[in-house]
Amino acid sequence: MTEDRAPYTSHGEAVIDRIFAELRNAEAKHPHWPDDKIHAVGILVEEAGEAMKAAIDYTYSGGDIEEIRTELAQTGAMAIRALLHLLEPPPANPTPAADGKKVAAENHRGNLSIKPASDPEASGGR
Numbered sequence: 001m002t003e004d005r006a007p008y009t010s011h012g013e014a015v016i017d018r019i020f021a022e023l024r025n026a027e028a029k030h031p032h033w034p035d036d037k038i039h040a041v042g043i044l045v046e047e048a049g050e051a052m053k054a055a056i057d058y059t060y061s062g063g064d065i066e067e068i069r070t071e072l073a074q075t076g077a078m079a080i081r082a083l084l085h086l087l088e089p090p091p092a093n094p095t096p097a098a099d100g101k102k103v104a105a106e107n108h109r110g111n112l113s114i115k116p117a118s119d120p121e122a123s124g125g126r
Contacts (some may be wrong), residue, residue, distance in 0.1 A: 015073075015076075016031065018069075018073045019073050019076040019077050019080065020077070020080075021073075022070075022073045022074045022077035023077035023080055023081060025077075026074070026077055026078070027081070033043050033081060038083060040082050041082060041084070043078050043081075044078040044079055044082055047071065047074045047075040047077075047078045048075045049073050050071045050074070050075075051068060051071035051072050051074075053071075054067040054068040054069070054070075054071045055068050062097065
């Protein structure tokens with residue numbers, strides 16, 4: 001990594017805080033998550049598409065940079081949510097409590113173990 005990139009990492013905590021705020025909002029608004037992997041990843045892709053639209057609007061139509069930030073944070077939140085739903089074994093309470101950020105942050109430090117699901121869909125079988 002070059003030195004000119006290092007200042008971005010100093011803002012990482014604020015970015016992660018924003019992503020987790022979006023995650024909490026999404027889980028409160030939409031508490032159920034699809035069991036099938038295609039629809040789960042589809043939600044992530046939809047958010048990424050909204051981020052692309054915001055970037056296009058910003059670049060060509062005078063859109064708001066804050067809209068790009070919001071959509072990227074929502075995309076990050078859905079990526080985390082999708083990963084959390086791949087945990088084995090699943091947590092006893094799959095909807096994170098208010099301290100879910102702390103748990104996920106601890107997991108981020110190396111305790112998170114995501115394994116391929118044992119169902120046929122996850123292993124490529126039909």
